[in-house]
Amino acid sequence: xxxxxxxxxxxxxxxxxxxxxxxxxxxxxxxxxxxxxxxxxxxxxxxxxxxxxxxxxxxxxxxxxxxxxxxxxxxxxxxxxxxxxxxxxxxxxxxxxxxxxxxxxxxxxxxxxxxxxxxxxxxxxxxxxxxxxxxxxxxxxxxxxxxxxxxxxxx
Amino acid sequence: xxxxxxxxxxxxxxxxxxxxxxxxxxxxxxxxxxxxxxxxxxxxxxxxxxxxxxxxxxxxxxxxxxxxxxxxxxxxxxxxxxxxxxxxxxxxxxxxxxxxxxxxxxxxxxxxxxxxxxxxxxxxxxxxxxxxxxxxxxxxxxxxxxxxxxxxxxxxxxxx
Numbered sequence: 001x002x003x004x005x006x007x008x009x010x011x012x013x014x015x016x017x018x019x020x021x022x023x024x025x026x027x028x029x030x031x032x033x034x035x036x037x038x039x040x041x042x043x044x045x046x047x048x049x050x051x052x053x054x055x056x057x058x059x060x061x062x063x064x065x066x067x068x069x070x071x072x073x074x075x076x077x078x079x080x081x082x083x084x085x086x087x088x089x090x091x092x093x094x095x096x097x098x099x100x101x102x103x104x105x106x107x108x109x110x111x112x113x114x115x116x117x118x119x120x121x122x123x124x125x126x127x128x129x130x131x132x133x134x135x136x137x138x139x140x141x142x143x144x145x146x147x148x149x150x151x152x153x154x155x
Numbered sequence: 156x157x158x159x160x161x162x163x164x165x166x167x168x169x170x171x172x173x174x175x176x177x178x179x180x181x182x183x184x185x186x187x188x189x190x191x192x193x194x195x196x197x198x199x200x201x202x203x204x205x206x207x208x209x210x211x212x213x214x215x216x217x218x219x220x221x222x223x224x225x226x227x228x229x230x231x232x233x234x235x236x237x238x239x240x241x242x243x244x245x246x247x248x249x250x251x252x253x254x255x256x257x258x259x260x261x262x263x264x265x266x267x268x269x270x271x272x273x274x275x276x277x278x279x280x281x282x283x284x285x286x287x288x289x290x291x292x293x294x295x296x297x298x299x300x301x302x303x304x305x306x307x308x309x310x311x312x313x314x315x
Contacts, residue, residue, distance in 0.1 A: 010247075066304040074300060086293045089286060095297045124282040131289035132247025134296050135240045139253045141299040146218035146226040148306040 009054055009082060011129040019122050026113040029056070032100040039084060039098040041065055050087040050111040055079050058104030063097040075140070076101065085130050087111055164208055166236055166287040174280035181275045183266040187212075193256040193264075194241070200250055203268040204241035206288070209233050212262025217255040225255070229299075239288045240295075242269050 006012040006020045006027075015023075030053075032038055038053065038060060059078045063071040074096065077083055083098055088111050118126065167175060187193060193207065196219060207214075209231055216229035216237075231237050241252060246269070272284055 064300050064304040066308045068308055070308070072304050072307050074303065086297075089289050090293050092294075092297075095300065120278065120282060124278075124285050127282070127285050127289050128243065128246055131239070131243035131285070131292055132249075134289065134292045135244035135247060136249065138240050138292070138296050138299060139244075139249075141296060141303060142216075142218045142228060142253055143221075144303050145228045145299060145306065146220040148303060149226045149228065150220045150222065150224070 008080070011082070011085060011126055011133060013129070014125050015118070015122050019118055022117045023109060023113065026117065027107050027109055030106045030108060032058075032104045032106065034100055034102050034104075036100045036104075037097060038100060038104075038106070039094050039096070041095065041097040042093050044093045045087065047091065048110065048112050050084075050091075051108040052082060052084040052088055052111075053098075054082045054107040054109075056105040056107055058106075059101040060098050060104060061101050063099060064095075065097070071097065074144075084108075085133060088114060089127060089130055164234070164236065166206070166208075166239075166284055166291060168287055169283045170280045171277070174276050177275045178267075178272075178280075181267065181271045184210075185264055185266055187258045187262045187264070189258055189260050189262075191258050191262075193258065194252045194254075196252055196255045198252050200241060200245045200252065203270045204238060204245050206236060206238040206242055206267045206269075207256075207264045208236045208267075210263040210265055212264075213259045214262060215257050215259050217257055218253070228254075230259070231256075236291060239292050243288070243292060245269075 006015070006024055012020065012023070028051075030038075041064065055077060057079060059076060060083070061073050062075040062077065062083065064074050065071055084094075086095060114126065115123065167178075170178075193214065196217070211233055213233075214231040214237065215227050216231065217225050218228045220226050237256065240254075244253070273281055276284060
């Protein structure tokens, strides 16, 4: 039995109890060892395979490949945070690699379950919350880009 | 003109015609002169931050680095949409603009607010626009990440 209060996850925070209960029943648990790749950048997944992940225990790093094929760490994520939520709204390939920095336990929810369980209102709320989360992460991206440009004179 | 314009943009893809018809009446048009600031980094969001669609012209996206110096981190051109990051940001509890938006030439925009969308569109239509906007934002973030990775390499080569 998976112990998880989805209400504590920001993208689900304003769903109805009934929807949260139903979603909780669809949650899967996954175990990864340190160094394991959880998501690989560029991978294209079928809708039934697309999942978002919530970190129950451990830490992961988000890596992005540059054009010289070096993997650059963009971020690290710890307990209670989530990733892969963009796959809920977009059917493009995975935008980054996610790798376990320690032994890690994750919960996951499929894109398909979210669509089938949630009411139209509930789904719209989740989409808007995902948008809000992307908005927050974009801020970090803008800040990082401005700082990178300090060292590169392009004008 | 507004009608043809609105129908051709991605954030309205999949929205029913009757919804679009109502929406046209809510779109505001505005012209900014060259060098005018549409919104400034750090300023508080208004109650309803706007989404802007550039009809003509160009807008620079400017961000202060950690030393407080302004850096141009992107450009929005004719047909591009910006401001979803603020509309969504406000919905998720953020309170200030992350960027300065400054025109680099005389620029005509179409303006929409979340309130306007909610009041005008059917539930279906609003859900579709919310999904389209989130997708658009997701692609923009992806491009931002790609650029960060590329610029890190360039900086690495140039570092002495």
